[in-house]
Amino acid sequence: MRLGVLDVGSNTVHLLVVDAHPGARPLPAHSHKAELRLAQLLDEHGAIGSDGVDKLINVVHDALQAAEDKGVEDVLPFATSAVREASNADDVLARVQAETGVELQVLTGSEEARLTFLAARRWFGWSAGKLLVLDIGGGSLEIAYGMDEEPDAAASLPLGAGRLTAGWLPGDPPEPDDVRALRRHARAQIARTVGEFTRFGAPDRVVATSKTFKQLARIAGAARSTEGVYAQRELKRESLEAWVPRLAGMTAAQRAELPGVSEGRANQLLAGALVAEGAMDLFGIDTLEICPWALREGVILRKLDHMGSA
Numbered sequence: 001m002r003l004g005v006l007d008v009g010s011n012t013v014h015l016l017v018v019d020a021h022p023g024a025r026p027l028p029a030h031s032h033k034a035e036l037r038l039a040q041l042l043d044e045h046g047a048i049g050s051d052g053v054d055k056l057i058n059v060v061h062d063a064l065q066a067a068e069d070k071g072v073e074d075v076l077p078f079a080t081s082a083v084r085e086a087s088n089a090d091d092v093l094a095r096v097q098a099e100t101g102v103e104l105q106v107l108t109g110s111e112e113a114r115l116t117f118l119a120a121r122r123w124f125g126w127s128a129g130k131l132l133v134l135d136i137g138g139g140s141l142e143i144a145y146g147m148d149e150e151p152d153a154a155a156s157l158p159l160g161a162g163r164l165t166a167g168w169l170p171g172d173p174p175e176p177d178d179v180r181a182l183r184r185h186a187r188a189q190i191a192r193t194v195g196e197f198t199r200f201g202a203p204d205r206v207v208a209t210s211k212t213f214k215q216l217a218r219i220a221g222a223a224r225s226t227e228g229v230y231a232q233r234e235l236k237r238e239s240l241e242a243w244v245p246r247l248a249g250m251t252a253a254q255r256a257e258l259p260g261v262s263e264g265r266a267n268q269l270l271a272g273a274l275v276a277e278g279a280m281d282l283f284g285i286d287t288l289e290i291c292p293w294a295l296r297e298g299v300i301l302r303k304l305d306h307m308g309s310a
Contacts, residue, residue: 010138081139109156218260
C-alpha cells in the first residue's frame with residue numbers, strides 16, 4: 001500500500017510518501033516539505049501565535065493535497081518537540097484538527113528516541129550488535145542505546161539546533177562569548193545523561209541520523225547525496241573539532257556555501273555542531289556512521305509491524 005508520514009517538526013513540515021507492506025522495506029515514492037520553523041515562532045509565553053498556527057494549517061492542507069495527488073491510502077500524522085512543548089499545544093492541535101481533519105499525534109521525547117532507534121536497527125540489522133543512536137532535530141537531541149529493536153535506554157534533551165540558535169546565538173556571526181556559553185550549556189545537559197547509557201557497556205556501533213549530522217558529515221568529506229543512500233558516510237570527532245571554530249567564525253550566508261549545507265539550515269549548523277561535538281566527546285565516540293533512516297521511517301515501520309500482526 002502507499003503510506004504517507006506527515007511529520008510536523010521544529011524546522012519543517014515533511015510529508016514522506018512510501019510504498020510499503022509488512023515484511024518489506026518501505027520504498028520512498030515522493031517527498032513534500034515546507035520550512036515552517038515552528039520552534040522560532042513561539043512568543044514570550046512559549047505559545048505558537050495565531051499567525052504561526054495559520055501557517056501550520058496552510059502547510060498541512062498543502063501536504064494533504066500532495067498525499068491525495070500521489071494516491072496515498074493512509075496518512076500517519078505526528079508532531080514533535082515544537083508542538084509538544086508549546087504552552088498552547090492543545091489549542092493548536094484542536095485548530096489543526098478542526099480546519100484540516102488531521103489529528104496530530106504528539107510524540108513524547110522518549111517515543112521519538114525509540115522510533116528513531118527502531119529505524120536505525122532495521123537499517124543496520126542484528127549484526128550491528130549494541131547500537132548507540134544520536135539524533136539532533138530542530139528542537140531536541142535524542143539518544144538511544146540497545147541490543148534489540150526496543151532500546152534499553154532512551155533520552156530526549158532540549159538541545160535541538162533550531163531551539164539553541166534562537167535562544168543562544170543571536171549574532172551573525174555569533175559572539176565568541178555566546179558560543180562558549182552554549183558549548184558549556186550543551187555539555188552540561190548531555191553529561192547528566194551519560195551514566196544512563198554507559199552502565200550498559202560500550203556500544204558495538206555508533207550511528208547518527210538527522211539533517212544536522214548529515215550536513216556535518218558532508219562538510220567533513222563524506223559522500224554527497226547523489227551517491228545514494230547505500231554509500232557509507234562517517235563523521236570523525238577529529239574532523240568535527242576542526243570544523244567547529246571555523247563554523248563559529250562564519251556568517252549564515254558563508255555556511256550556506258559549504259558543500260551539502262542548505263540555506264534554510266545554515267544559521268543553525270553551528271549550534272548542531274556544538275551539540276554533536278559535545279555528545280561525541282562525552283560519550284567517547286571517535287567515529288560515527290550516518291544512518292539514512294530516522295524518525296519518519298521508524299513511524300512507518302511501527303505501523304507496518306502492527307499491520308502484520310493484525
